[in-house]
Every structure is written in C-alpha cells, then in structure tokens.
Amino acid sequence: MKNSNLERPDVIPGEAYRFDNFDDGERLFGKKKYGLPAMGWNSWNAFGSGNTEDLTKQMADKMVELGLDKLGYEYLVLDDGCYKNERVDGRLSNNEEKFPSGFKALADYIHSKGLKFGMYNDIGTNLCAGAAVGTCGHELEDAKSYIEWDVDFLKVDNCYYLWDDATFSDAENAKYVYAPAIGQVKVTKKGSDFEEVFTPGENMFTDGDGVKTKEENGKVYFFNIGTFDGTGPARTPVGYESGEACFEIDIKEDGVYTFEIDHICGKEKEQGSWLQIAADRKNDRSYLFDDMLETDSLDLPLKAGKNRIRLMNHRRQENTFMSYAKLLEGLTEEAPDKEIVYSLCEWGKTQPQNWGKKLADSWRILNDITFSVGADGNPGNGKWTSDYSEGVASQYNKAVIMDEFAGLDKGWNDPDMMMIGMNGLTDTQNRTHMVMWCMMNSPLMLGLDLRRVKKGDDIHRIIAHKEYLTLNQDVLGVQAKRLFCTLLDEYPDSEYVTNNDRVDVLAKPLADGSVALSFINLSDKVKDEEYAVSTWEIMQAIGDKLPEAYNFADAKEFEVHDLWSGEVSIDEDGIFGIDKLEPYDNYTIRVTPR
Secondary structure (H helix, E strand, C coil), X not given: CCCCCCCCCCCCCCHHHCHHHCCCCCCHHHCCCCCCCCEEEECHHHHHHHCCHHHHHHHHHHHHHCCCHHHCCCEEECCCCCECCCCECCECCECCCCCCCCHHHHHHHHHHCCCEEEEEEECCCCCCCCCCCCCCCCHHHHHHHHHHCCCCEEEEECCCCCCCCCCCCCHHHHHHCECCEEEEEEEECCCCCCEEEECECCCEEEEECCCEEEEECCEEEEECCEECCCCCCCCCCCCCCEEEEEEEEEECCCEEEEEEXXXXXXXXXXXXXXXXXXXXXXXXXXXXXXXECCCCEEEEEECCEEEEXXXXXCHHHHHHHHHHHHHHXXXXXXXXXXXXXXXXXXXXXXXXXXXXXXXXXXEECCCCCCCCXXXXXXXXXXXXXXXXXXXXXXHHHHHCCCHHHCECCCEEEECCCCCCCCECCCHHHHHHHHHHHHHCXXXXXXXXXXXXXXXXXXXXXXXXXXXXXXXXXXXXXXXXXEEEECCCCCCCCCCCCCCCCCEEEEEEECCCCCEEEEEEECCCCCECCCEEEEHHHHHHHHHHHCCCHHHHXXXXXEEEEECCCCCEEEECCCEEEECXXXXXXXXXXXXXXX
C-alpha cells in the first residue's frame, strides 16, 4: 500500500473497486459486520472551528452528568478546527492553543469517563475550514497518528478533493468525472475489411439515466455521461444515478480493433475528458480503457462473439471510494483488531448509498443540515426546511426513501448531526426531528452545547427519551419504510417528495415482532383529517422484514403504546391512526400483537 498519487487519479487496484461490483457483497479489509447507528456528540454545530480542549472536556462531563452515556451516547467527536494549519514533518499535529495537552491525553480523559473518542479529517488536500492537513497523499502517516491517539471514530469529509469538483475544489476537476461528449464511433480491424459505424440515436443508445443529446456542426453527440451529483436535493437517490452510451457489436475473431471516436473533451459539469470503455460478453467483462481521452483512435482488444460496448465514466464514485478506502486500509494495517466507526461525510455527492456499504458504517446523504453553526456562548441556528440541504425536513425528505440502502449488513444513511437545542426550532419541531432520526436508523450525533441542558428539561426529555432511542437501537436494525404520503397515490416508499405540505406515515419493524408507526405532519398547518393505516397495509409494506410476521397479521387485538405520552390502549380492528396533527407534530406508537 502507498499514499495517494497527487498528480492524477490512482489506477483502480482491483475489481472490488469497480462500479460493476458495488453490489458484490464484499467488505474491504475485513471490515466487520456493521453495528447499530452510532450515538454521541459532535463539536461542529455547537462550536464550529472554535472548539477547544476545555470545551470538549466539559461536553464529556455533561454527557455523564446528564446520563446520556447510560442511554447509548458514547462517541465524543472533535470536528474541524483542532489541528495546526500545516503538517509538522508530514504528520498531523494538535493546535497547541486550543488543545494544549494533545490528542492522546484528551482521548485518555474521554476514555476515563467511559466514552469513546472521535476525530475528523478530509480526503482532500485541505479540511473544509481551510487547514492544509487533509489525508490526500498522507493516508499512511495519518492512520498511524489516529491509532497512536487511540481514536474510536473517524468522520472524514470531502472538501478540496483533487479528483472531483467538490466543495472548494477546482471546478475544472469535473474533467475527471464526466466522459467527453461522444459522437460517431467507427470500429475497424487492421488487415481486414471489418468496419462498423455507430451513431448516437441510431445504433448507439443510452443506458442508465440522464445522458443528454446535442448537435454540433451537424453531428449528434451524447453528453452528461457520468455519475450525477447528489450534494443537493435536486435528484432522487432511488434509481439510476449515472448514465452510459452503449452499442452492440458482433466480433468474428479475437484481436485488436481500432476505435475511432468522434468526441469533444471538456472540463466542466456534464462534459469532461476521462473515458472508460468496457466490453460485456455473455460470461465475462473486459475493461478496455480507463484514462483521459487524448486521441481520436484507440487500439483495443476484443474477444469473438457478441460484445456490448459501454462508453462511460464511473470515476466520480470509484475515485472517492478509493480515497476513503486508502485511509481505512492504513487503519486496518496499523491495528487490525481495533474497531473504528468510519463515518463518510461526502454529502451524498457520489451517491455513497451505492458503495458505502463496502467500507463505511454510515454515509452522509446531503450537504450540511445547517450552515449557521454556534460558538462558545452562541447556540447557532437550525431551521425546519430550505430549498437546499439546510433543515430537518430537507434532510428527512431524502433519507426517508433510502431505507433499502441501509441495514446491519450495509450501514446507515446519515442526514447529518441533529439540531435539537439550537436556536430556530420549537420544542415540537425538536421532538419530531428526534422521531424522524430514530425511525430512520440515522446516526444520533447531538450537535448542541450540552451546557444548555439540565436533567428533566424540555431538551433533555427529547434527547434522553428511552422509547424513541429504543427504536433507533432496536437490534433488528431495519430503517422505517414510508407506507403512506398524502401527496402520493402510489410508490410512497420510493417517490422523492420535497413539498412539505403533507402528512407521512412510517412503519418500522422491531425485533420483538411489534411495529412502530409514526404519523408526521411536515407542514406549518394543522392537519385535522383522519390518517390511518391497517394491518394489511403494514404487512404489505414491511411484512417481509418483520420477525414472526404471522403473529402480527393474525392477531385479534393489539396493544398500542403512545411513545411520547406513555398512554396504552387496546385496538381490536387492526386499524391505527389519528384524526388531528398540529403543525410539525408527530404521533408515534408501538403496536404489539396480543
């Protein structure tokens, strides 16, 4: 193993890193089966880059004082702003003004409290706040440092990344992650009269999604060939996230064939310069080319038979995957038996729900939930929603239809740290925020200044609510599925909805055979219609994931436990619902067959 190349994207080291093998079930470097969603506290929302050793110790003390450690909140994570701005002899080093005792001493303090210690870095050259200490090109040194500091959790960001137009990266890096515009392709064989010509829209077609067609100088070209950016809420996370140009060719004999490719290179969104060419046959696949396309003619080996030629660029996913994998590989080599939670913070840009399961415990699904973070004495601001990623509902709207990507055998969708306790959200919104994250098996990383919390106050009642936490940490490990949405007539579990004037109903199967149901009003209006779901509808949605489902399906009566109020009732008709929801409110129950 070696550190990343800083001159060009690395050569893909093996089939496990290829787009075509994201679903092969292989976890890299012996990564153990994933645990339940991580719970803890992260410094960013509360303090931004202003976190200090003293503040961190105070947060550790408060986690114990408030009893949060006993409820499962175990990770205390330093976010951006803790290192020196430059490396020292190639190694990471603590900012001595903010963290005078060093990171190992801080880890020892946190461990002495019965908690676990987490840190932050970035796969780019710099951290998002600007310090020139990203892991790119330093993966081996950084892995050694994290093991020496006894780190239990790593959050790894995606700013200043060299091989994509990520945040603060050069926009021209798009040249690596989009193919050139592809026009006519002529395939010939030297020394023979073999010749076939393939033209976009005629005998060259598109596969996947999003590939566009344009005409230049009387010629037709396919473009936008690549993996589509998932940083913002514009795209659904369900379905094809990339597109290819393809044609089929019947080869009579093995040999080297010349591909003359009419193309237009670029270095901008939708039109780049890096091309991958693969040939799929009945029983095998060959990768013929994977590089910058700098010539009109390529000599490529083809095998006899029918070949499906794919012109594509999956490097946005593959490059990012490889960069995250390199740091994990170093950690594994340094301490193969140490379990470190690996939290990917690349904002959903490269659709990590497709590949994160091969190496990570969780992956962010969007950009940050808030850009208005706090400082010492200033709690920062949260909001319910926005047109971009900010807000509870903005994150929820995407995460709620991503349940099939999550699980104990995969990892967890991460809609970012919680904003409970920041300014801007009401108690009702905070409570529904908590319910959403618990039902969706999201990591529960608190982001507030814990000095604002007292045992038994409104914030504490929410973040320490055992019945909610039990949903998130249920050992069955299944994310809730949306089985009803007032704005949809069909496909509520997969249709992406960003209009918040609605009520959703989620169902989550639990290990004891019961089902959690959550009726959620995302709007600022009172919803006073009747909202109800039946046993049959629940079974249709999640019956295949519910232990001993026949007990639920055949039950004559059910115990219905309101998780917030604690009220318990008996239902005999198998229909569960509510006839009124206040703005932003939820009604969450646990339904147990008797």
